[in-house]
Amino acid sequence: MRPVPPLSPVMTEPLIRAALAEDLGQAGDLTSDAIVPPELQATMTLTARQAGVVAGLDLATLAFRLIAPASVIEIGHPDGSAVSPGDVIATVNGPARGLLTGERTALNFLCRLSGIASATAAMVEAVKGHKAEIVCTRKTTPGLRAVEKYAVRAGGGSNHRFGLNDAVLIKDNHIAVAGGIRSAVERARGGAGHMVKIEVEVDTLTQLDEALALGVDAVLLDNMSLDQLAKAVTRVNGRAITEASGRVTPETAPAIAATGVDLISAGWLTHSAPTLDIGLDFAAVR
Structure with missing residues (x-):
């Protein structure tokens, strides 16, 4: 315990x-x-x-x-x-x-x-033997986020950001509105303080390369195949934190963890x- x-x-x-x-x-x-x-x-x-x-x-x-x-x-x-x-x-x-x-x-x-x-x-337990940590998301019951995220910690997991105000997570809609990853990251850097980390959601290896070139702190590898995840981890090579997300269950988690990602996030832990x-x-x- x-x-x-x-x-x-x-x-x-x-x-x-x-x-x-x-x-x-x-x-x-x-x-x-x-x-x-x-x-x-x-x-x-x-x-x-x-x-x-x-x-x-x-x-x-x-x-x-x-x-x-x-x-x-x-x-x-x-x-x-x-x-x-x-x-x-x-x-x-x-x-x-x-x-x-x-x-x-x-x-x-x-x-x-x-x-x-x-x-x-x-x-x-499913990812035991791999370095990947299990983390939750902001998909929590309104008003109960603090206690639900506490429960994740009690189960041996870790927490993703607690709210919109403690980190920058640039997702696909942000990228679409900004006109691209570069523009979104540059605007985020201009508006966030020096203590705030920036993570970018990417769906392809091409997007990953673009985010890495901008020196982001973390990359959210969204709904990638196991082959894509393994290639992404190799390309990152420690330059950023890698987070895998999408279709994660106790059955799929071991193979995802085996690709070498740092974090595996699952929203259902707190909402379902x-x-x-x-x-x-x-x-x-x-």
Whole structure:
């Protein structure tokens, strides 16, 4: 397991508060408030129901604590841990009513982020033995980019740019509007600061040669065949970071990695990864 620095509560608490407010509405938890005595205490377990990698425990914990501040959570498998069916990820002790109220919000985040971490871990495992890193993209759920990219890191992957403001990525439409790669790169250099790196998306080896001649920092090799990727890596020869993108799955990733690219990006890790099945089960009441 690679240690994953936690996100600041300043980043995560607004997300959890908004999710809880959405769920509680204007009347609160009608079911739990009516059925569960306020003095009843409970022990519940967050249990994996399928194999995967955990991510999002801080958010799940916060969901319980915002509803039931007296809750005590004991972590058995921290973020970044591999789990098997039946593994107890965490044990939650506190007011039964509050735990039930926070359950869905906690599980929504935990299952979603653990699914992303699990999908990323499968991709990382697929390219093991090669230098290529697995990276995500900006294809994230609106409002959840920070936590979804965190989940990629928990799964052993790395992050591409976080937004439009932290790097220049010149894509095909930018090139078309600018009238060519040279014009696009020159304009980008004129408008970006000296700390900002420039990456250019290329579809052909001819475009690659043009981008390299301009001294760009990275090249996005978009939807190239394995033969094209291998030739592109040879032509680059370390002069720029090479990133392969397009039709990447755990099945295709090993062959892509074998071409020698530095990065393999996959948008589906954050927009289409299936959730990991995790349940909240009663262990005891008192």
